[in-house]
Amino acid sequence: MAVGPDVVDVLVPTPAHAEVAVAVLDAGFAVQLQKPIARTLDDSARIVAAARSNGVMLRILEDYIFYPPLVQLRDIVDSGEIGAPVGLHMKIVNTGRGGWDVMPSSMEWQFEQTRDGRGMLVFDHGWHQLAMAVWMFGPIRRIFGWIGSTEVAPGYALDAPATLVWEHDTGLRGVLDLTLAVKTYFKSDFYSCDERVEVTGDLGSVRCNRISSFGRQEPSVEVYRDGEIRAFHAIDDGGDAGFAASTRHLVDLFRGRVDTPVMDGDTAHTVMTALNGALESARLGIPIDLL
Numbered sequence: 001m002a003v004g005p006d007v008v009d010v011l012v013p014t015p016a017h018a019e020v021a022v023a024v025l026d027a028g029f030a031v032q033l034q035k036p037i038a039r040t041l042d043d044s045a046r047i048v049a050a051a052r053s054n055g056v057m058l059r060i061l062e063d064y065i066f067y068p069p070l071v072q073l074r075d076i077v078d079s080g081e082i083g084a085p086v087g088l089h090m091k092i093v094n095t096g097r098g099g100w101d102v103m104p105s106s107m108e109w110q111f112e113q114t115r116d117g118r119g120m121l122v123f124d125h126g127w128h129q130l131a132m133a134v135w136m137f138g139p140i141r142r143i144f145g146w147i148g149s150t151e152v153a154p155g156y157a158l159d160a161p162a163t164l165v166w167e168h169d170t171g172l173r174g175v176l177d178l179t180l181a182v183k184t185y186f187k188s189d190f191y192s193c194d195e196r197v198e199v200t201g202d203l204g205s206v207r208c209n210r211i212s213s214f215g216r217q218e219p220s221v222e223v224y225r226d227g228e229i230r231a232f233h234a235i236d237d238g239g240d241a242g243f244a245a246s247t248r249h250l251v252d253l254f255r256g257r258v259d260t261p262v263m264d265g266d267t268a269h270t271v272m273t274a275l276n277g278a279l280e281s282a283r284l285g286i287p288i289d290l291l
Contacts, residue, residue: 006254007032007057015113018043021058025050030057032250036127036275037268039116044272048265058265059250063242064128065135065262066249068235069208069220070242073197074136076206076223083203088137088174090129091196094121094160096152096182098213099192118279119159121178122147126164126278129176131263131271132197133166137174140274141291142167145282150180164278169291188213190239212239 007030012020017038021031031051037060038044051058064070077085114120122145134140143166151157160180167173186192194215198207204225209218219231236244252258263271277288 005029007059007250010034013113015039015116018046021047022050025054025056025058028054028056030059032059032061033268035060035062035131035268036123037265037272039113039118039123041272041276044269048269051265057253057261058268059253059261060263060265060268061243061246061250062128062131062263062268063246064132064211065242066245067211067237067242068245069232069237070132070197070211071245072221072232072235073199073206073208076221077136077199077201081204081223082199082201082206082225085137085172085199085201087200088133088172089198089200090132090174090176091179091194092125092129092177093179093181093184093186093194093215094125094158095180095184095186095192095194097185097192099186099188100190114159119147121180122159122162122164122279122282123275125178126176126275127271129164129197130166130274130278131268133168133174134267134271134274135263136199137168137170137172139169139270139291140166140277141169142287142289143274143277143281144287145278145280147279147282152180152182162282166274166278186213186215188239210237 008024009032010021017033021033024031110120145164147159147162149157150160160178162178164176186194191212193212195211196209198205206223208221209216219233220235220237221232223230273290277290281288
């Protein structure tokens with residue numbers, strides 16, 4: 001008897017996700033898609049509908065929600081140590097120095113993809129950060145995007161500076177500040193961008209100091225409460241740590257140790273709805289209601 005694969009990992013460029021993933025789902029195979037789920041909201045809906053109608057698993061590999069320092073941050077928030085969450089702040093500084101060497105053909109493809117007018121930085125970073133926000137605090141009901149443009153080479157511009165501001169269904173508000181500082185150097189074995197995430201509670205705060213690079217050599221997670229700082233020094237905080245933990249989760253899924261993927265199709269579509277809303281908001285210059 002022929003035995004099929006447990007899961008098909010779809011690795012085609014994002015604009016082709018729907019075409020390939022729907023065909024695999026229609027064939028009855030479980031699918032793992034690299035983030036983001038799609039390039040458009042319509043494609044995202046097609047993929048989710050195919051998974052549902054065929055009764056097969058759809059999982060989106062979003063490494064940030066498995067990154068150990070961010071998992072520690074969420075655990076601290078959930079523990080009540082910093083009290084009731086009252087604010088979420090995310091800051092990213094993109095640079096042109098440091099990090100791994102990327103083949104020119106890869107960058108050319110990235111710029112080619114942005115011809116749909118959706119940009120490179122906001123679409124990628126926005127997906128990561130909004131995925132984290134939904135993972136921590138649930139659906140987003142309203143979002144506003146203010147997206148600028150900076151020419152980095154003749155004929156090539158990046159969508160920065162950019163600011164996204166949103167409100168969760170719970171009333172909690174979040175902000176993403178995305179800055180471009182092309183002359184700044186950040187030591188990194190991966191991408192050369194400095195990323196920070198901070199949740200403020202009514203008793204204190206918890207902060208993840210780095211995700212992609214080693215801009216500031218502080219402990220990867222710090223908690224502030226009552227005039228004291230508690231630091232976490234021994235967390236696996238390399239740029240590949242989230243991918244490793246995500247892979248372990250996938251293996252656990254198929255060995256029956258966990259029942260459902262952390263980011264299934266419906267959750268990914270919720271993130272895509274928020275990201276699409278931010279882009280539409282920037283185009284129209286007004287906040288967008290999502291729920």
